[in-house]
Amino acid sequence: MARFDEIKLAGQLPSPKGVALAIMNLCGREDCTIEDVARLVQTDPALSGRLLRLANSSGGTHRPVSAINEALLRIGMKAVAQLAMGFSLVDQFKDGPCKGFDYRNFWSRSLLMALASRELGRLTRAAAPEDLFACGLLANIGSLALATAFPVEYSELLESDRSNLLALEHEAFGIDQRQCALAMIEEFGIPKALAEPVFYHQSPDESQFSEGSRPHTLTWLFHTASHLADLGIAAEKVRSQLVGSLIRLGGRFQMDADGTAAFFDRIVEEWSDWAKLLDVPATSLPSFERMSETPPVIGGATGSDATVPALIVTSRNHSTFDVSTLLQSSLGYQICLAGDFDEALSIAVAVLPKIVIIDADFSGAGAQDFCRKVRGADWGRQVYLVALSDQLDKENFVAALKSGVDTCLFKSLGEEALRVAMDAGHRYLGLLDAWQNDRAQLKQIASELAVSNRKLEQVARTDMLTGLPNRRGAMEALARAWSASNRTGEALSVMMIDVDWFKRVNDRYGHAFGDHVLKQVGIRLHKEGRRSDTLCRIGGEEFLVVCSGSDLPSAMKAADRLRRAIETMALVAEGHEKVRLSISVGVAQKERDTASIDVLLGEADKAVYSAKHAGRNRVHIMARGKLHQFVSNE
Numbered sequence: 001m002a003r004f005d006e007i008k009l010a011g012q013l014p015s016p017k018g019v020a021l022a023i024m025n026l027c028g029r030e031d032c033t034i035e036d037v038a039r040l041v042q043t044d045p046a047l048s049g050r051l052l053r054l055a056n057s058s059g060g061t062h063r064p065v066s067a068i069n070e071a072l073l074r075i076g077m078k079a080v081a082q083l084a085m086g087f088s089l090v091d092q093f094k095d096g097p098c099k100g101f102d103y104r105n106f107w108s109r110s111l112l113m114a115l116a117s118r119e120l121g122r123l124t125r126a127a128a129p130e131d132l133f134a135c136g137l138l139a140n141i142g143s144l145a146l147a148t149a150f151p152v153e154y155s156e157l158l159e160s161d162r163s164n165l166l167a168l169e170h171e172a173f174g175i176d177q178r179q180c181a182l183a184m185i186e187e188f189g190i191p192k193a194l195a196e197p198v199f200y201h202q203s204p205d206e207s208q209f210s211e212g213s214r215p216h217t218l219t220w221l222f223h224t225a226s227h228l229a230d231l232g233i234a235a236e237k238v239r240s241q242l243v244g245s246l247i248r249l250g251g252r253f254q255m256d257a258d259g260t261a262a263f264f265d266r267i268v269e270e271w272s273d274w275a276k277l278l279d280v281p282a283t284s285l286p287s288f289e290r291m292s293e294t295p296p297v298i299g300g301a302t303g304s305d306a307t308v309p310a311l312i313v314t315s316r317n318h319s320t321f322d323v324s325t326l327l328q329s330s331l332g333y334q335i336c337l338a339g340d341f342d343e344a345l346s347i348a349v350a351v352l353p354k355i356v357i358i359d360a361d362f363s364g365a366g367a368q369d370f371c372r373k374v375r376g377a378d379w380g381r382q383v384y385l386v387a388l389s390d391q392l393d394k395e396n397f398v399a400a401l402k403s404g405v406d407t408c409l410f411k412s413l414g415e416e417a418l419r420v421a422m423d424a425g426h427r428y429l430g431l432l433d434a435w436q437n438d439r440a441q442l443k444q445i446a447s448e449l450a451v452s453n454r455k456l457e458q459v460a461r462t463d464m465l466t467g468l469p470n471r472r473g474a475m476e477a478l479a480r481a482w483s484a485s486n487r488t489g490e491a492l493s494v495m496m497i498d499v500d501w502f503k504r505v506n507d508r509y510g511h512a513f514g515d516h517v518l519k520q521v522g523i524r525l526h527k528e529g530r531r532s533d534t535l536c537r538i539g540g541e542e543f544l545v546v547c548s549g550s551d552l553p554s555a556m557k558a559a560d561r562l563r564r565a566i567e568t569m570a571l572v573a574e575g576h577e578k579v580r581l582s583i584s585v586g587v588a589q590k591e592r593d594t595a596s597i598d599v600l601l602g603e604a605d606k607a608v609y610s611a612k613h614a615g616r617n618r619v620h621i622m623a624r625g626k627l628h629q630f631v632s633n634e
């Protein structure tokens, strides 16, 4: 990565110093012993304490260790080097020249991600927990690197749209934080197998790692740990939304909502202990359960800090009491003022207010019409609509409520009563937001479930070894072809294929090679087959071909072509030995009087049995109750 090398050469990257650097160098030497490393570690009391702490919280039922040698043994030499380096960076970069970069918060979050990665590692056994701790601590080191290399420019960039940060970084520096982090953690000795999942952790769907593979599990592990860290440092108003998505992510690790809650609380407890050890802040958080009960503050749904718009319409000449100050300063709304109802409607369409206050006379049609229009508009259905009045007589009061007003407030009640009443409206909007969030999450869960169900259905019909339809898929394909043939009168034949002497292949070269043979046979049969045929693996070394639109003569010829293709295959076993293969094939056609699919399959079965009996590597046919051998004249 040329750009990374340029930045590195300019000496602008965060790098370990002192004991940590010496440990890294020492661990890189072949003759390095644990005693050498222990001696070095002991010269740094803070590092010794942190490594002992890590060794003693490494899970399981180990007895506590107090000697550095034992701690190093438990943690592993490689992880010790990476951890020493990570801790050294924490100590050196608690502050810096990039004004917009919150150094302490960065480490606080990284520490939480490290602890979560380690714990998820214990659950999944996807990698050594201490290695995962180091990866979690350094996963976002790229942003610290950019803040260190370009303090002024990066500070400005952090003030712009964060949702587009990677692209902006690329544009400004020719490299983004992900690429920087990948290059740095590989340099620190973290293996590719961990570095790549770290690279993709912010957007795991981009990774293309196959579902269930180790890199896939690790990518989601870091993604989940990162999400948990986000929740740990999130502003109160966005917590409940993050709680919901963390519960969903917990499901990937076989944790239900209670399990995720216990997991989170445990990690947060450790976080505060570790934060003291590293001298970084850790927020004091309510329990996960408490956070999940708190509805988000309105406007929090998007996670943005933008204030929520409120619209005040006043057709009066005098000022609008001080409700606007109340909304703005105490409840944090952004106030828009409109002088008449037309202006109010055009402002509303632009700002989509959550709350609309009408400081106007309800005796005329204007205010009532306005309320009806608000309620009839998409944006206005859930708006909290308030009529503010000096006084309302009974008739106007009823008219206001009928036109869609939620509540009428009387200025004569005084400021405190207004404040309490506005608090109630604010609570309503908070609950509405929470409900909308839940609904959005439910929708997302439902669509994720639909995708997983489709995948599961597909898996249930697929043979994992060859990727072909399995017996269930085969029977469904045959049933479809059978109905189509009944409907259209089109011919239908089937071929039953059995690999000859397959047991000997397994016995001689082992099951793994046997699997390889089955895969290759599947590939070859598929390649030689016709597009309209459906090839399936219906048992161990048994394949079925559903030949829609084929009568017996054409199916026989096709079967013999497959037989010859397999006969010419030569697979190499144990590096040198050529293994020859052959198949026996039984063909049967659906006749007018073939009573059922089972009868048709029974006939093809009898034909294949007859081919085996006659010496194998041949095609036999069952036609009109009689068995024949197919003899090619090619």
Ligand SMILES: Nc1nc2c(ncn2[C@@H]2O[C@H](COP(=O)(O)OP(=O)(O)OP(=O)(O)O)[C@@H](O)[C@H]2O)c(=O)[nH]1
Residues within 6 Å of the ligand: 465, 498, 499, 500, 501, 502, 503, 504, 506, 510, 511, 512, 513, 514, 515, 518, 539, 540, 541, 612, 616
């Ligand atoms: N490697 C591997 N072997 C399998 C699989 N499924 C079944 N088998 C083996 O396939 C072999 C089938 O053996 P047999 O039914 O005796 O048939 P054969 O040796 O092919 O002999 P003939 O059919 O009479 O020519 C058995 O040893 C099974 O264990 C599989 O998925 N992978």
